[in-house]
Amino acid sequence: MAAVFRQEEAGPLCPECAGLNFAYRCPACGAMGRLLHGQCPRCRALQELDETFAGPDGQRSSQLAPLAEVLEQYEQPYSLVLYLRRPGGQLIRAMASGDLECSHEALDAQTASVHHLRGLLVLAEVLEPREEQLAQFKRDIKVCLDEVTDPHDKTVLARYARWHLMPLAHHHLERSGLNRFQREHLRRKLQTAHVLLTHIRRRGTTLDSVTQTLVDRWLIANKSRQNQARSFLLWAATCHLIPQNVAIATAIRTVDRSIMSDADRILTALRLETDESEHITDRVAGCLVLQYGLRTDRLVNLTIDQFLVHPEEPGVLGLQLGRDPLWLRPRLSALLQRLINERRPLAAPLRTRETPYLFPGLRPDQPMTSATLQRRLTRLGIPSTSKARNGAWLAMVGAVHWKMLADLLGLADGTAHNWHKLNGGDRASYVASRLKASQAPKGPE
Known part of the structure; x- marks a missing residue:
């Protein structure tokens, strides 16, 4: 039975009676099935790929040929066509035509679909691999320094970034890799130093003559920046850039001990x-x-x-x-x-x-x-x-000795012992406190 194309007063109308002919065979490969712009999805994807990677001479760009081979491995042709029509495909067209240089620096200036495309270019060995979070942190430093107008403040921030924050970034990189959250933490430290220096400058004073009162008043309006500002002032005091009697106390952080039942x-x-x-x-x-x-x-x-x-x-x-x-x-x-x-x-x-x-x-x-x-x-x-981790740790320290648990899970001994005490495992301290309370003092202490 033919499919219904349109309902009319005389009854249903099939496509042939309406004068329409539907093609289900790909003219390129002869495959039967649903067609996408007159071709099967696979042939259409390959054509889109040729058009995307076409250079000024109409042929595939030799520089981006390895990337084209990687994209040909898409399991779903529809996904490949969709990707080539989105910002990632537009960046590839710009590279193939010569409008955009194929380099890390050129991709840094772009905003959309850069991370995924950069990964593909590195995988295809078109670009050299690099530590992306470290490179992003270097760009964060440049952006922050460009916002500073006072030459002296810019020099101080540049020294702070180069001699204190960058070594911290490399330390994270050598231990377990610099991740996005660690990079953001370092960026907030630099931004906080910028805000504090701007506040000091607007109050008509300089960093070498800053007072504790001025810093304390700034903390009242910037309580969330206390730890980041403390890091900067400690570094500045070590470098003899501020008076030695100026300091910021460590902010007290409360640990979430809520558990999943x-x-x-x-x-x-x-x-x-x-x-x-x-x-x-x-x-x-x-x-x-x-x-x-x-x-x-x-x-x-x-x-x-x-x-x-x-x-x-x-x-x-x-x-x-x-x-x-x-x-x-x-x-x-x-x-x-x-x-x-x-x-x-x-x-x-x-x-x-x-x-x-x-x-x-x-x-x-x-x-x-x-x-x-x-x-x-x-x-x-x-x-x-x-909450799930807290519940699991609290249950495990009640069944396994805390030192054995630290060795099994790779925890710090202090962390495992703290959970041991929270679970009521430190009974010796409880007995000692009861004995001390029961002994009445015989003379002045």
Whole structure:
């Protein structure tokens, strides 16, 4: 029976009676199916690719040829066509035509779709790899210094950035990599120093003659900047730029000790272990947070080298987080093995590339961001990863000695011992306090 094209008074009208002919065969490859602008999706995507990478001579740009080969690996042709028509494809057209230089510096001046395109260019070896967060921090410094009008203040801020903030950035980079949150923290330190210097300048004084009263009054209106300003003043005092008697106290930070109840935590972990409708990545991450209290920033940096196979119990996997291996429950071990076998980068053209990370990001050489993983866990019914971690730690320190827990999870001894005391495990101090209270003083103390 022919399909109905239009309803009329005499009855339904088929496409042939209406004088319309629909084609379902691609004129380029002869494939049958839905056509996109007169071609099958695959042929249309290849044509869009040729048009996007066409240079001034009408041929594919030889410089960007490796990038074109990477994009040809898109599993879904519709996704490739859509990407080439968006800002990322427009930047590629500008590079192929010569209007935009193919370099990191040229991409830094752009705003839309730069991060993803830069990653593809590095992966295709068109651009040299670089530490992106460190490069972004250098741009933050330049932007901040361009806003300073006073030459003396600009010199002080430049010295502060070069001799104090940049070494901190390199220290983070050498330890575990400079992430976006650490870069933003350093940028706020520099911006706070700028705000404080501007305030001092507007009060008709200079940095070498600033008083404690002026700093205290500034803190009243800028309480949230207290720790960042303290870092700058300590550095300035070390360099003998301010009087030695000017200081800012450390802001007292309250730690969130709210927990997820054991019932909700255990039931949610049990559901994630058995619910096949959820993505395997979210299930494994959620179980590790709920059962072992792992932080999401540590989870996303886990690699295959940190996973162990139990030598005596088949099917049991472990994590090398600290000094001693942490062996997982059999059901969670099975989920972990599935994730190891099925993990793929998030970017469509890179799904076939190998990645060392358990939770890969858009590119094979980078993990998923901690914020992305936290959002995905929230959709699973975990109200807060911090509450889930607090509940797990509080339960574990009640069953395992705090020192053993620190060695298994790679925690600092002080952190594990603090949770041990919060759980009421430090009974010796309680007994000592009762004994001291029961002894009446015999003379002046």
